[in-house]
Amino acid sequence: MTISRRTIALAAGGVLLALVPPVAALTNQPFYVDLFRRVMIFALAAVSLDLILGYGGMVSFGHAAYLGIGAYAVGIPAFYGVDNGWLQWGLAIAASALAATVIGAISLRTSGVSFIMITLAFAQMLYYLGISLETYGGDNGMRLSGRSRFGGPLDLREPAIFYYVVLAILVLFLALGNRLVASRFGMVIRAAKSNEPRARAIGFSLFRYKLTAFVIAGGAGGLAGALLANQTEYLTPDFMHWTRSGEIMFMVILGGMGTLFGPVIGAVVLLLLEDVLSALTAHWQIILGPILILVVLFAKRGLFGLLVGAEPRDG
Amino acid sequence: MADALLAIRGLSKRFGGLLASDRIDLDVARGETHAIIGPNGAGKTTLISQLAGDLRPDAGSIRFADQDVTRLDAPHRARRGLARSFQVTSIFRDFSALDNVALAVQAHTGQSFRFWRAARAEPALREPARAALEAVGLGGRAHVRAANLAHGEQRQLEIAMALATEPRLLLLDEPVAGMGLEESQRMVRFLATLKRRITIVLVEHDMDAVFTLADRISVMVYGRIIATGTPPEVRGNEDVRRAYLGEDQA
Incomplete structure (x- = not known):
């Protein structure tokens, strides 16, 4: 059995990410632990969006809503002195999965532009809900009194430990996602993306499969939100702003829709470019924009496609 | 009647x-x-x-x-x-011919809320699909991407998909x-x-x-x-x- 370029690229990516904390410590640049942790948190959100966008063809323009719900699920208990991480993160997943159930149940009855607009509208509603929560800081948001506590050696105040927790979650989610898209369930949502009338004509009642995928993606987005609140130790309604949803979608498109691993590259490249370019000029988006346009125009499967070439078909 | x-x-x-x-x-x-x-x-x-x-x-x-x-x-x-074929060919273009028919088998044999096992490794899906492809004369084209099949082959593929659902009535x-x-x-x-x-x-x-x-x-x-x-x-x-x-x- 030959080892594919894809396997090599994935292994290399995993090793590189795992090496960030020791390298940062050796070079005395702790800032990079912080930066790459942030990258991986957004990567988790982007990978979860890719499940429904890249595989299921559901162009959800409100994925940041789950980031926000996950962040508030950490922030609000912390506000009342509840800092148990299992409880906070569990609540983050449950609350965002529940929100995804409601949003999905309504928006999945539409398709095309209507679907995009409805998911966007729901996210903006939650954004304004966040602003109206005066107790929790309104539009200023609120500072987190401390990071989630798990007891034992899992102390998130330790930057490297928090880093490896995020890396482990990302790797686990990628592994689960990789199984999911190749499973019977995965084949159904991919068939729905490829040709919906045909999928219905052979007997798939698509709504429940799409809704399930939507809820899985929402739950993972919520977990990313819980991580993000711990990352910044601060949360604001801005987590849910539509520009944030757009940013996550850009990561997916830049990295490669329907590649699962591509959005990780998308998150790395987008956030690093943002970091590097914003140090050069305040108008860094003028440089970022054309780069995105070039990738969209010339790399069909995004940066991941450029890296590993066309996916071999084993069907 | x-x-x-x-x-x-x-x-x-x-x-x-x-x-x-x-x-x-x-x-x-x-x-x-x-x-x-x-x-x-x-x-x-x-x-x-x-x-x-x-x-x-x-x-x-x-x-x-x-x-x-x-x-x-x-x-x-x-x-x-009740199975149908469409007036304008309707297939899963980015999937292989075998995948297309295996999906039809899967739709027919029920349970699709399965998240773990690779569908392409399931004989229960692949073998009936292969048989349906053979029946319509596409046995040798199983691994060709459906979009790359000739027009006539795509029509045959549609029939194979319809047959794979074991229909009582074919439209x-x-x-x-x-x-x-x-x-x-x-x-x-x-x-x-x-x-x-x-x-x-x-x-x-x-x-x-x-x-x-x-x-x-x-x-x-x-x-x-x-x-x-x-x-x-x-x-x-x-x-x-x-x-x-x-x-x-x-």
Whole structure:
């Protein structure tokens, strides 16, 4: 059995990410632990969006809503002195999965532009809900009194430990996602993306499969939100702003829709470019924009496609 | 008809000012191959779409296997054994031919809320799919991306997908449209092998195919069925000659 370029690229990516904390410590640049942790948190959100966008063809323009719900699920208990991480993160997943159930149940009855607009509208509603929560800081948001506590050696105040927790979650989610898209369930949502009338004509009642995928993606987005609140130790309604949803979608498109691993590259490249370019000029988006346009125009499967070439078909 | 697999009563569908289905009554017997012919715009595809569950009729009823299916949607009807092919080829283009048929097998064999095991490694899906591909003559093309198949092969693939759902009734909307002479003859020969085993409703413009395959023919004009009968009966029917077949074909 030959080892594919894809396997090599994935292994290399995993090793590189795992090496960030020791390298940062050796070079005395702790800032990079912080930066790459942030990258991986957004990567988790982007990978979860890719499940429904890249595989299921559901162009959800409100994925940041789950980031926000996950962040508030950490922030609000912390506000009342509840800092148990299992409880906070569990609540983050449950609350965002529940929100995804409601949003999905309504928006999945539409398709095309209507679907995009409805998911966007729901996210903006939650954004304004966040602003109206005066107790929790309104539009200023609120500072987190401390990071989630798990007891034992899992102390998130330790930057490297928090880093490896995020890396482990990302790797686990990628592994689960990789199984999911190749499973019977995965084949159904991919068939729905490829040709919906045909999928219905052979007997798939698509709504429940799409809704399930939507809820899985929402739950993972919520977990990313819980991580993000711990990352910044601060949360604001801005987590849910539509520009944030757009940013996550850009990561997916830049990295490669329907590649699962591509959005990780998308998150790395987008956030690093943002970091590097914003140090050069305040108008860094003028440089970022054309780069995105070039990738969209010339790399069909995004940066991941450029890296590993066309996916071999084993069907 | 007592032994009708499909019984249509008073089926009507209006698009604005156009009555696309006008109180259609039609029985299709078990094992029968029933062709529906008529000029363009007669409402044949509208009828097929209502039978498949893609269009809701304004009035009337459709009974399939002694049950009223008028209110069921397309996936539910498919799972009860009502399979269709589309007038314009409709396949999963980015999947291999084998994947296409395996998906149909999966849809038919039920459980798809399975998240772990690789679907492409399941013999329960792959083997029946392979058999269906062999049956339509695509055995050697199993791993070709469906988009890269020739037009005629894509039509064969659609039939293989329909067959993989083990249908009791096959709705074929112009199965030989756009095919070359040789391809279309091969398709007709293949469809002939399905006769008796599967009940078929066939919409087709190719009169050679219709008169070769059909046990009975219904003629549609302006949303109405103006005649139903055996091929010789229909050929001899004055109304049909006037309304449809025309001097050059009759």
